Amino acid sequence: MTSQTTQNNVNPIKIAVLAMGGQGGGVLADWIVTMAENAGWWAQTTSVPGVAQRTGATIYYLELLPEQAVKEMGRQPALALMPTPGDVDLVIAAELMEGGRAIQRGLVTPDRTTLISSSHRAYAVLEKSAPGNGIVDGNKVIDIGKRAAKRFLCFDLQSLAEQGGSVISASLFGAVAGSGALPFSREDFEATIESGGKGVKASLKAFALAYDVAQNAPETPDAIDTAPPQRAVPDTAKHPRVKALLDDIRQNFAPAAQPMLVAGLQRTMEFQDLAYGKEYLEHMRGIHALDKQYGGEGKNWALTTAAARYVAVAMAYDDVIRVADLKTRASRFNRVRDEVRAKPDQLVYTTEYMHPRLEEICGTMPTFLGERIENSESLKRWLQPLFRKGRFLNSTSLTGFLMLYGLAGMRRFRRTTLRHKIEMQGFQEWLNLILQTAPNDYDLAVEIVNCRRLVKGYSDTHARGQSKYQKLIRAARNLSGQNNAAERLRTLRNAALADEKGSQLDALLEKGDQAFA
Incomplete structure (x- = not known):
């Protein structure tokens, strides 16, 4: 130049x-x-x-x-x-x-x-x-x-x-x-x-x-390494009971699945407590045994590795309590300050947009109370107008922070809430389908595990994902025993991920077998 x-x-x-x-x-x-x-x-x-x-x-x-x-x-x-x-x-x-x-x-x-x-x-x-x-x-x-x-x-x-x-x-x-x-x-x-x-x-x-x-730049740029970093099983932990769980992963699970198991254990313990993390590993122990029995070693433990991720995602679902917890962490406030490049002597105020639906409010209640409201048309008619509009909340003010902090503190009662009951019912149905499918069609079982990817977020996002997920699970049951069942379910899952509303998925389901001819 x-x-x-x-x-x-x-x-x-x-x-x-x-x-x-x-x-x-x-x-x-x-x-x-x-x-x-x-x-x-x-x-x-x-x-x-x-x-x-x-x-x-x-x-x-x-x-x-x-x-x-x-x-x-x-x-x-x-x-x-x-x-x-x-x-x-x-x-x-x-x-x-x-x-x-x-x-x-x-x-x-x-x-x-x-x-x-x-x-x-x-x-x-x-x-x-x-x-x-x-x-x-x-x-x-x-x-x-x-x-x-x-x-x-x-x-x-x-x-x-x-x-x-x-x-x-x-x-x-x-x-x-x-x-x-x-x-x-x-x-x-x-x-x-x-x-x-x-x-x-x-x-x-x-x-x-x-x-x-x-x-010293090369003549042409090098390609970017997009492979996710592999997480080794830590040798030590601050708490001896956590170390015992890490040793359990290292000694009793296939090496190919261990990095994802460590991530899953961390997520479930962070979501609830150490006992919940131990429960996660017990679920994974059963899936790993199933994997070993039906040829997982020859397929690089695909079922265990996929389940290690999505069992953790299913157990650590996004509810109002978790959202409040994430919004009140010191690391989150520090990240916001870093993003706006605030100086040490500057004050930063964070305004949250909150729009919980009545379903989210009921989900945080004890099971009997949440079910009573959801099953009562008159109570819903009276309460619905209170949650039609979103609200702005200053999470850096004393009132706003204490409100979210108190909500995050409800984690200790999470297992008694209606949302937890609903999530665990769906989670158990999913696990049962995997256990029933793996002996007859290993690849289809892996795809059923991966269908859980659709369920995430909360409020409207969760509702849309849950709707598409349920359609995939019904399709998986119908495909069981058919030729190329895993490939066909994978095609349906990719269609579900292609757009927010699920229009492509609905189009394929409407065509039925003709979509795969």
Whole structure:
């Protein structure tokens, strides 16, 4: 890019920076402009805020022109306000999918563009809210970027910023300097950071880390390792009774299933107590014995591994008590402060939107009382209007916090609630179906286990998932004994995960056997 500017001095260097709110895209753009102006260049920056993703990804557009080029023109330059597809020299993306969007917009071209992108992900709302796994494969962006850009640098700039104690704008600035994409020295870059006067030390550290990585970057970016980390069974625990459960996993369960069993044990104990975790392992002991009896060893213990996850999910369901517990944890308040980058002397107030339905309220009651209300039409007519509208609750106020904290404290009574009774009835029916199916069709039993993936969340989310799950369980019973039953149930499960309302699932069920012809 530098050689291009030298050959044709009247063409400015054109830069597009794509960043989300809070990532310092504006700071990065200002740094580049300040550096260019200090070197005697003409520089201009504009920004186009977006509204579609998260707080909205903003495109900062910069044009830089040497003073000598301006003199040759004999007039002040007219610089563009927005990037034009096919006419950008340097694209800087603060997140991998923003790099992909730059490619999609045509801002990255193989004949001229250097693309610098962080490889980390900040998941979009659609990825988080998808019924199944909605996370987009970042390696597809990397593969396309290799073909679309003249030069492509991609590594985790967010982690480098965190190592330096700064924000990603500093590591992005370092990556630009290390890439050699701009005709300025390292000293020019560092002097620009120092002139800002705020967070200089941390910014320079993050800058240096990214500079070194960019200097030694490979010709093409490496693929991202998307495999989940394997969790080894801990050798020790703070409580001897917990250690006994961990030793039980290590000694009596197949190694392939042990990482997920540790995660399941942790989730069930966190949800309720140590006795509940022990109950989880007893359920898993029965499934593991069944797995061993019907060929699980030859199938890498697929039934035990799948059940280790979804038995824990079924036992640690999302109820109002758990939601209140999660919202009052110190780690949650600390995370919110980190996300808004609050200073130690600043106060942060968190407002929760709460909209429990009457069913959730009844679910927290003792079984006899909750059933009485749900079975009484007159009581429901009288109570329903009280729960038609959502409410805003300040969980950082004393009243709001104590209200949620008290609700979270009801965990000790959870086993006596109506919601627990309902969940355990459905859970036992599911387990019984697995035990009945495994001796005759091992693969179908595994798919029945995986159907539990549909049941999650609370309120309307739980109701929709539960509805689709029940349809799958009915289909599994009907498919038992048929050819390719596991494959057909898997197809139905994928259809159920494809959309929130379950329209694709309903369409397949309506077609019946014709859908698999």
